[in-house]
Amino acid sequence: MPAWICAYVRFVEGLNRRLGKITMYLLYVIMAIMLYSSITKIAHIPALWTLEMAQFTLVAYYMLGAPWTLQGDTNVRMDLFYTRFSRKGQAWWDAFTVFALMFYLGIMVYSAFDSTVYAFEYGERNPSAWRPYMWPIKTIITAGFFLMFLQATVLLIRDIATIRGEEI
Numbered sequence: 015m016p017a018w019i020c021a022y023v024r025f026v027e028g029l030n031r032r033l034g035k036i037t038m039y040l041l042y043v044i045m046a047i048m049l050y051s052s053i054t055k056i057a058h059i060p061a062l063w064t065l066e067m068a069q070f071t072l073v074a075y076y077m078l079g080a081p082w083t084l085q086g087d088t089n090v091r092m093d094l095f096y097t098r099f100s101r102k103g104q105a106w107w108d109a110f111t112v113f114a115l116m117f118y119l120g121i122m123v124y125s126a127f128d129s130t131v132y133a134f135e136y137g138e139r140n141p142s143a144w145r146p147y148m149w150p151i152k153t154i155i156t157a158g159f160f161l162m163f164l165q166a167t168v169l170l171i172r173d174i175a176t177i178r179g180e181e182i
Contacts, residue, residue, distance in 0.1 A: 015175055015182055023171055023182050026164045027085055033161070034082025040075040044068050062144040070151045077158025081165040105176035112170045119163040126156040 051064035083089050096104060132138060133149040140146050175182050 015171070015180055019171060020182055023168050026168045030081040030085050030161055030165055034079050034085075037075055037078040037082070040071055040078075044071045044075070047071065062142075063146070066140060066142060066144055066146060070146075073151055074154045074158075077155050078161070080158060081161040084162055084165045084169070102177055102179075105173040109170060109173035109177065112166055112173065116163065116166045116170070119159055119166055122159045123156065123163055126152065126159050130156045 047064050047068045051061060051068070054061045054064070096107060099107060130149060130152040133147070133152045138148040140148055172182055
């Protein structure tokens with residue numbers, strides 16, 4: 015593989031790995047928010063923001079951690095025949111299926127970006143008592159889908175390299 019492709023693979027995987035390692039600590043943020051919520055309810059002064067903030071943090075955790083999960087091949091898959099294939103056969107199957115993933119992620123990036131632009135332009139707020147702006151979480155969702163798309167391209171490159179008998 016050309017050097018620029020190897021550099022692209024290293025950059026995307028390094029970015030997703032670092033971001034994933036930082037993102038995993040958002041679980042502690044969620045726990046702190048929920049603990050605060052419990053304490054304020056016991057004190058009979060419930061905070062309006064805690065439930066939505068915990069939900070938004072969970073969305074950030076999921077969306078920013080997903081590219082690292084995709085990179086580590088730790089996502090759930092059903093393989094009835096996959097394990098019986100040779101390494102090249104698996105790479106052919108993965109290369110075929112990654113196109114479906116890239117198509118899906120391309121549509122999701124486009125839609126999420128469009129929704130994020132709308133949230134910025136119109137100052138969209140969540141219809142709740144707290145009424146938080148939606149653009150921060152929509153920006154995170156768009157970034158998460160974009161990073162997953164980049165990771166899918168890296169998976170395709172790695173599959174092509176395996177089919178060609180090369181390693182990256």
